[in-house]
Amino acid sequence: MARYYFDLHNGEGPTRDEHGTELKSREDIPKEVTRILLDVARDELPAGDRMTIAVTVRDERGDPVTVASLVFSNEWVDVIR
Numbered sequence: 853m854a855r856y857y858f859d860l861h862n863g864e865g866p867t868r869d870e871h872g873t874e875l876k877s878r879e880d881i882p883k884e885v886t887r888i889l890l891d892v893a894r895d896e897l898p899a900g901d902r903m904t905i906a907v908t909v910r911d912e913r914g915d916p917v918t919v920a921s922l923v924f925s926n927e928w929v930d931v932i933r
Contacts, residue, residue: 857910885920
């Protein structure tokens with residue numbers, strides 16, 4: 853098993869993962885990233901009309917492996933007229 857670190861970037865600024873998560877393989881990373889993004893979105897949205905939540909995944913050496921993001925955008929159509 854390898855340890856990966858999931859650093860969160862949201863409206864509150866970056867939060868570095870100091871503990872990491874052990875995963876069986878690299879193929880498990882997207883599932884964990886999706887879980888994190890959805891949990892954060894559930895807790896923080898709608899905090900405004902636009903928000904980007906991103907997760908940077910690092911390996912045991914601290915090297916970036918992947919970056920995933922979720923973008924929320926809300927436009928009031930009755931205001932645009």
